[in-house]
Amino acid sequence: MFSNKDITHFANIETPFYYYDLTLLQNTLDTCAQAAKVYNFHVHYAMKANFNPMVLEKIKSTGFGADCVSGGEVKKAIEIGFDQNKVVFAGVGKSDKEINDALDQDIFCFNVESIQELEVINELAAKRAKKARVAIRINPNVDAHTHHNITTGLDENKFGINSWDLPDCAETLKQCAQLEFIGIHFHIGSQITNLDVYKNLCVRVNEFAAWFEERGFLVKVLNVGGGLGIDYHNPDQQVPDFEAYFKIFNDFLEVRSNQEVHFELGRALVGQSSSLISKVLYVKNGKKKNFIILDAGMTELMRPALYQAYHKIENLTRQGVTDTSVKYDVVGPICESTDCFGKEVELPETSRGDLIALRSTGAYGEVMASHYNLRENVNVAYSE
Numbered sequence: 383m384f385s386n387k388d389i390t391h392f393a394n395i396e397t398p399f400y401y402y403d404l405t406l407l408q409n410t411l412d413t414c415a416q417a418a419k420v421y422n423f424h425v426h427y428a429m430k431a432n433f434n435p436m437v438l439e440k441i442k443s444t445g446f447g448a449d450c451v452s453g454g455e456v457k458k459a460i461e462i463g464f465d466q467n468k469v470v471f472a473g474v475g476k477s478d479k480e481i482n483d484a485l486d487q488d489i490f491c492f493n494v495e496s497i498q499e500l501e502v503i504n505e506l507a508a509k510r511a512k513k514a515r516v517a518i519r520i521n522p523n524v525d526a527h528t529h530h531n532i533t534t535g536l537d538e539n540k541f542g543i544n545s546w547d548l549p550d551c552a553e554t555l556k557q558c559a560q561l562e563f564i565g566i567h568f569h570i571g572s573q574i575t576n577l578d579v580y581k582n583l584c585v586r587v588n589e590f591a592a593w594f595e596e597r598g599f600l601v602k603v604l605n606v607g608g609g610l611g612i613d614y615h616n617p618d619q620q621v622p623d624f625e626a627y628f629k630i631f632n633d634f635l636e637v638r639s640n641q642e643v644h645f646e647l648g649r650a651l652v653g654q655s656s657s658l659i660s661k662v663l664y665v666k667n668g669k670k671k672n673f674i675i676l677d678a679g680m681t682e683l684m685r686p687a688l689y690q691a692y693h694k695i696e697n698l699t700r701q702g703v704t705d706t707s708v709k710y711d712v713v714g715p716i717c718e719s720t721d722c723f724g725k726e727v728e729l730p731e732t733s734r735g736d737l738i739a740l741r742s743t744g745a746y747g748e749v750m751a752s753h754y755n756l757r758e759n760v761n762v763a764y765s766e
């Protein structure tokens with residue numbers, strides 16, 4: 383829900399633009415930090431969700447670490463000032479250069495996704511006379527019950543080491559003198575709204591931790607990844623239920639006193655704190671369909687085209703108008719039929735020039751923008 387003051391302010395900014403509510407962001411971060419503190423859980427922010435510098439600054443200041451999936455993200459995390467002891471590096475395809483740079487930065491840990499990668503990190507660390515801390519990313523074959531494009535923890539997914547390869551993995555770890563095994567890592571998918579999924583994950587994490595310990599490995603870190611979803615249908619509900627989320631892990635994970643539990647939250651921390659604000663360029667009323675054509679498209683917000691993702695659409699200029707009897711397909715200007723933000727969306731009667739908000743775009747919004755069709759950089763504006 384935007385105030386009239388916000389909407390008047392928006393009228394002076396060139397559209398389309400991402401609008402960040404930094405107060406809401408800070409509230410969300412504080413709520414998460416407090417809920418995690420109760421159990422002494424550690425949170426690394428999954429930078430891929432949003433690496434806008436203002437957003438990163440707030441996250442760093444709250445004391446979270448950084449979960450990175452590329453050399454670029456590791457570099458950015460260090461530049462922004464995240465403590466290198468709180469930087470972890472995951473990803474199925476780390477290049478030699480990325481590994482070398484991360485070794486030079488003495489990051490906390492590599493989350494390793496294949497046996498071959500273990501060997502490569504060992505070799506590169508040896509050349510630098512360094513020891514690399516590693517956690518094994520295990521594919522636990524737990525169904526996240528989310529969209530198949532953002533599921534990562536099933537046997538058919540490319541991520542992590544499968545359970546049947548763990549004996550070989552343990553053998554390799556024992557042979558690699560430059561590696562220090564610190565724990566196990568999981569991430570089963572994103573936009574998970576059914577918390578029972580995490581109970582199933584905990585059961586698997588307990589089994590795998592026991593498996594490693596029985597073979598003489600000390601499991602210091604249990605990293606359970608991220609994936610907590612947000613309510614895209616109720617963007618004003620805003621702050622996710624971090625208490626309930628962390629409680630599940632406290633209740634179902636077997637944690638010894640010398641073990642740390644790590645989380646890699648992305649979407650839940652930033653998702654609700656931004657909206658993409660766009661202007662109506664044209665309204666085309668047809669026999670079968672009415673179209674609203676926006677000045678924002680899939681180049682600014684890719685999620686609907688890529689995952690059929692839902693983002694609530696609001697006409698800010700008509701805020702307060704209760705008659706939402708017209709159904710529109712809300713589309714962008716890009717020359718692709720998938721460039722559509724919503725079909726048959728009920729809105730007040732809409733005119734050229736109206737301001738439209740696409741809500742809950744703080745995660746995987748601005749960062750996934752592209753220059754397809756030679757579109758220019760999307761603008762950004764902040765509250766505060």
Ligand code: LLP
Nearest residue numbers: 428569572573608609610646647648649746
């Ligand atoms: N850790 C790892 C290893 C990951 O791959 C991811 C997300 C996360 C943590 C953070 O997940 P989150 O808490 O944000 O769900 N672009 C898609 C989402 C892709 C998620 C990729 N990995 C979307 O727009 O829905």
